[in-house]
Amino acid sequence: MFDVKWIRENPEVFDKGMKRRGLEPLSEQIIDLDIRHRTALTDLQEMQKRRNELSKKISFLKKEGEDAEIQIHEVGAIKRSMSETEEIVSTLSDEIEDLLIEIPNTPDEDVPDGEDEEDNVEVRKVGEPKTFDFKPKLHDELGVSLGLMDFENAAKISGSRFVILKGALARLEKALARFMLDTHTDENGFTEMYTPVLVKDEAMYGTGQLPKFASESFKTENGYWLISTSEITLANMAANHVSKESELPMRFCAYSQCFRSEAGAAGKDTRGMMRQHQFGKVELVSIVKPEDSKAEHEKITKCAEEILEKLGLAYRTVVLCTGDLGFGSHKTYDIEVWLPGEKRYREISSCSNCGDFQSHRMNARFKTDGVKGSKYVHTLNGSGLAVGRTLIAVLENYQREDGSIEIPKVLVPYMGGMEVIPANG
C-alpha cells in the first residue's frame, strides 16, 4: 500500500506507475482528499487544544472550590463542533484508506511493458529439453497407469481438482518437499517454519489477497481463510512489529498445503494435477532492508532455480511484463520447467520483490540503534518450488518407455534407496 505523503511528494512517479499498469492517474483525487483531510484534522486539533485547556482550568477551579459553570458551558459548545469535525476527519481518512488498499504496486523500472504473459521476457534458459526415442506421456497418464494416482476417488470424496497419491508417488511428494527444505535450510540460510493454514482477515490484507481477491481463496464458516500460499503466514511474521536492523535479513521457508478456489480458471488445465484446489508448496520469504531487496530478489530466484538444477530438470526464467505482474509485486521472475509430455515450459515458481508494499499494509518496520524513527522493511517471496508441479515434472522427465519412473539421484535417499518406481507400481 502506498503512503499518502509519498504520493503527495511524487505524484508524477505514482501516476506513471499506474499508467504502466493500465490504470488511470489517481494522484489528483488522492491529493485532493488528503488536503481536505489534513485541513479538517488541523481544525480538530485546534478544538482539542482548547478543550484540554478548559478542562485543566475547570479542574483548577473546582479544587479551589470556585464555580466553573462558564467553562463547562463553553466546552459543551466546542464538543458539538468537535464531533462534526471528527466525523469529517474519519470519513475522509476511510475514503483515502479504501482507495489506497485497492491500488496495486508500481512496477520496477526494469519491468518490461506488456499486455499479458505473451510479453514476458526470457532472461535465461538452463538445460536442454529432454528428448525421448518414444512418445513421452503426460504425467496423469503415467500416474494412473502406475496405479498410484487416483482422480476418481478424489472426485468421489472431494469433487474436481483434487488428487489422491498412493505408495511411491505419495512418498515422492514428501521426498521432494524434504529435499527442497533441506537445501534451503542447509545451503541457503533459510529457517524452516511450520505455520497455520488458517488465518484471519488481517493477515490476508497484509500480503494483499484482500480486499480485491477474496474470490480466489476459500473461507471457513467461522471466518478463517485457508491460505493460498504460506507467503501469507511467513511474511506476516513481521507484521505490526519493529525489528532491529541487526535482525535483518530474516529468511523463512515452509512446506505447506495451499488452497485456491481457481474461480477464474474454469476449463483451464482440467486434467491431471496441474491446477488443483489443494497442493503442496515450499515457500521462501525474505524480510530485508530496502537497499538489499534487489540483490535478495536475485538470490531467492537462484535458490529456486538450483532446486531444478539439482533435479536435472530443464527450465527457463522470465521476467513478468507489467500486464502480468501480480497485485503486490514490484518485479517478478517466473521459473518455468520443461514438460516433455506437454512439450512446453510451465510455471513452477514465481519469485517477487514486493518492496515496501506489503510492509506498509502490515506495518512492518525496522529501527537502527541511535537513529530516530523507523523505516519500512522490504518483503520478498518465491516458490521454492511448487511441489505438485515438481512431481509432474519428475514424472514426465524421468519416464521410461515401459511406464516406469527413474528416481532423480538427489531424491534416492529420501525414497529409502528406491531408484526406480516400477511400471506395476
Add this chain to the structure above:
RNA sequence: GGAGAGAUGGCAGAGUGGUAAUGCAGCGGAUUGCUAAUCCGUGAACCCGAUUGGGUUCCCAGGGUUCGAGUCCCUGUCUCUCCGCCA
C-alpha cells in the same frame, strides 16, 4: 464447551475519575580513569510552521458516560489458569 484472571513503552512493572511512577536495556552527552563506575538527557505516530519551535493523538480494538477516562459502562479480539473433551 464451563468458570475465573488479565492486556500499560524494547523488557519488567506502578497507577480505581484530574491528564502515564519507577527499574532494566539501548542510544547520545558529561565526568572520572583501566576492562568499569557515576551523573544528565533520550518513547511512537501524525498535524501546523521556512528554521528555532508549537500542537494533537497513542495505556489491546471499537463504542458509551463525563467538563475531564489507563481508571467507570457496553461489545469484540487475544493471552493465561482451572475443569470438561480431544489427535
